[in-house]
Every structure is written in C-alpha cells, then in structure tokens.
Amino acid sequence: MRTRTHIRLATAAAVGALALTACTSGSSVVDKPKVSASAKADTGKGAAKNTTKKSAAPKVAKVGDTITAKGMEDGSQLDVTLVKVADPAKSSDEFTAPEAGKRFVGVQFRLVNTGTKVYGDSPSNGAQIADSEGQQFESTFADITAGPSMSSDVKLKPGAKALGWIVFEVPKGSKTATVQFTMDSGFSDQTAEWKLS
Incomplete structure (x- = not known):
C-alpha cells in the first residue's frame, strides 16, 4: 500500500521530468551573420567608437551575409x-508560370560544408520565405532567368561548395520579409534567417 509521501514523491518526480523535457526541447533561429575577416579588421584602433554603437543594436543577417548552420548530427x-534575391523572378521557359x-x-544560396561529415540533402526542402504578415511559403519547382537552380540532390564533402537558386511562389501583394534555411530537409533544430527589408 502506498503512503501519501510516496504518492507526493512520485508526482514531484513526474512534474520535474516534464519540466526538464520542456526546457530542453525546441528549435533555435540564428539571425546573426558570421563575422568576416574584413569585419574583424574594422574593429581595430580607429573603429573603437563605432564598435560601441554597433553593439547597442545587434546586427541581423541580410542579403550577402553568411550564417553558420548546424545539422542534427555532430560534425x-x-x-x-x-x-x-530576384523579386519578381521570371520563368526561364514558356511552360512554367506562377x-x-x-x-x-528567387533566392540564390551558396552552401559551403564547414563540418567534418559529408552533407547530402535537397536544400530546397529546408528553405522558406515569409512575408511581412508572417505567412510562410515553401519552395516550388521552377527555373528562372536569374541563373541555374540549386540541385535537388546536393552532396558536399567537407570544404566543398554549391551555388544555386531556390524559387518560391508568393502572392503578388505580399511584401517578402525574411528567408530561412534549415539543414536536414528542414528537420534540424537550428534555422538560419535573413531579413530582406
């Protein structure tokens, strides 16, 4: 027969386990660009005053910036x-239209494998664009005049890179606001995000 003390201890343990699970689960969005060598050089002696002003308002990644994204596996x-970004983008053939x-x-991405494992994925599966109202749109299959599409089967050994366009279909009246990229076909816990305006 269980006593009240045993029941209280069991309940407390169950609540503690649920709280621990809630604290450790979830995803993160990374919107800080990777610091380039030229940016590091700019923070030398002459830029000390500017650095103080910049640190007050953290920089958000924009077009041209690089973000380090992590996948589900170590390495x-x-x-x-x-x-x-090509907005609007024109179809490269007469048969495909929104x-x-x-x-x-169209959004052109450059991917560089900076990890220790081979990267293999269809990058368009993990890409999304959102408008200023918060509506999110997934990629679509289309080739545009801006340039070659990103391969649907990218395999990169460490140090290798890929470049290509990913196309989205967005309502004509929508103002695009952010672009997101998540490794592992969108299943990684970390999402890279760039602000468009």
Missing part, C-alpha cells in the same frame, strides 16, 4: 550565404 555544419495572383521570388 554536420554549413556556412550558408544568401547571395541574391498561379494566378502569384509571382515567383
């Missing part, structure tokens, strides 16, 4: 650069 890591009331938006 799985990419430096992801949002190179360019649905009525929508437009294509």
Whole structure:
C-alpha cells in the first residue's frame, strides 16, 4: 500500500521530468551573420567608437551575409550565404508560370560544408520565405532567368561548395520579409534567417 509521501514523491518526480523535457526541447533561429575577416579588421584602433554603437543594436543577417548552420548530427555544419534575391523572378521557359495572383521570388544560396561529415540533402526542402504578415511559403519547382537552380540532390564533402537558386511562389501583394534555411530537409533544430527589408 502506498503512503501519501510516496504518492507526493512520485508526482514531484513526474512534474520535474516534464519540466526538464520542456526546457530542453525546441528549435533555435540564428539571425546573426558570421563575422568576416574584413569585419574583424574594422574593429581595430580607429573603429573603437563605432564598435560601441554597433553593439547597442545587434546586427541581423541580410542579403550577402553568411550564417553558420548546424545539422542534427555532430560534425554536420554549413556556412550558408544568401547571395541574391530576384523579386519578381521570371520563368526561364514558356511552360512554367506562377498561379494566378502569384509571382515567383528567387533566392540564390551558396552552401559551403564547414563540418567534418559529408552533407547530402535537397536544400530546397529546408528553405522558406515569409512575408511581412508572417505567412510562410515553401519552395516550388521552377527555373528562372536569374541563373541555374540549386540541385535537388546536393552532396558536399567537407570544404566543398554549391551555388544555386531556390524559387518560391508568393502572392503578388505580399511584401517578402525574411528567408530561412534549415539543414536536414528542414528537420534540424537550428534555422538560419535573413531579413530582406
């Protein structure tokens, strides 16, 4: 027969386990760009005053910036650069067009494997674009005149890189606000994010 003390201890242990699970689960969004060698050099003697002002307002990644993204496995890591945005983007053939009331938006990514494991994925699976209202849009299959599409089957050994466009279909009236990239077809716990405006 259980006593009240045993029941209280069992309940406290169960509540503690639930609290621990809630604290350790979840995803993170990284929107701070990787510091380049030229940016480090700018923080020398002459830039001491500017550095103080910049640290008051943290920098958010924008077009042209690189973010280090981590995958689910140890040693799985990419430096992801949002190179360019084509908005609106034009289809490269006469047969592919966005649905009525929508437009294509192209985002060019550069991926560099900075990890210790081979990266193999379809990068478009982990890419999303969002508008200023918070609506999120996944990638679509389309080739655009801005340049070659990102391969749907990228395999990169450590140190190797890939470059290509990922296309999204967005309502004509939507103002694009952010682009996100998540490794492992969108299943990694860490998401890289760039602000477009």
